[in-house]
Amino acid sequence: MSEQAQQEGNRLVTWREFARRINDPKVIEERGDWAGLCMPIEGMDLVLEPRYPYQGLGGDFWKREHESKEKKAKPEPEDDELWEVVNDWWSDRLRTAVIIIRNKATGKLEWMTNLRRNQQAFLVNTMMASNVWPLEAERKALDKLGSLISHHMFLSYLLTGCFLETSKRSKVRYMFRKLRPTLAIVDEGNGTRLLCGLCLHPIGYYQDSWAGVMCPTDEVVAHLCMMRGDEKKFWANANQHPPDHPGCGA
């Protein structure tokens, strides 16, 4: 690599560095929004909670930015204008979402599967989202989690990415996992049964992935706080994925 190219490369700011700079605590306090600024990722839809002040960052932000420039250059009809979605459902047999679409001009029906909603896509998309999490956020979150759980549970989390805790109220056993929904497990007869995966992302998340806008351990801390402090609301606010759904990650 030439020296000039190397110097240019050194001047470029990564997504991670950009996220760190604009979410400095002093800057956040001056802005008055405690959630921070979420980073939109190209090719991924960002879903935000309704009261988040910067809703313009939601959806596929970069696609809208590129499209607004391309449309001015050559306006052509897009796929959305030719086809409309009639129905969609989850197929246990195919383990993916099935979509029925209709051609607006001819009325012809076609079917397709949503390749973005399978486990492999979730894995890759989650890795893509990791580009915006600063490492020090994860380190700080680990310190916080360590103060909330026992040493043994913390070791289990560090080594396996998950730990178990039983609710004193409901006796449901929860498996808190990094970058996966929390599993709710009950004892039944001679064994255990997985009830569902509880998926809850504070502030926002990237669609078709297990990634939230906060670093992974901060999300685990949020799940733990909700379960211990208000278990009923935890279940009410979380999406309850069936065990065989790719969103459950089981």
Add this chain to the structure above:
Amino acid sequence: MNPAGQLDILNVGAGHIEIKFDANDPIEATRAKRIIIDMLTRGYALFIEGKDRTLCRVHRFIAESGTYIIADGPGVPDEAEEITPATLAPAPVPQAVTEGAMENPPPTEDIPPRPRDLRSSEGRAWKKKYAGMKGVSMSKAKVTAVGRSAGG
């Protein structure tokens, strides 16, 4: 040692924000109260660390006295107190108060005394708000704030 409260806010960025404040300092206390009310208005869930690593959800915050209202239970912290108008009286202001420290103070709430008959409409309303609840001073509590859920 000055009484210090702590507020950890989980957010996007370089880790959660830690806000520590000295309750005896009127400027820090006012700033902390404003932040807490802002959090609750935006729909954040606040949790106080109690005994044996339990967490108690904050139902309301009384700005006048700087008191978190939590549900009573086995895990409430030792510092929690019964709710009475005396408990929720405004904290005494230190002599050396700088001018402007109380500019735009957070909104206050009047705590009515407990009605004699809890079966009356007034009594039922009071019971709904305060019965089974305890108060924890913000100067003694370590609180974690979790943002509203976007789903999953």
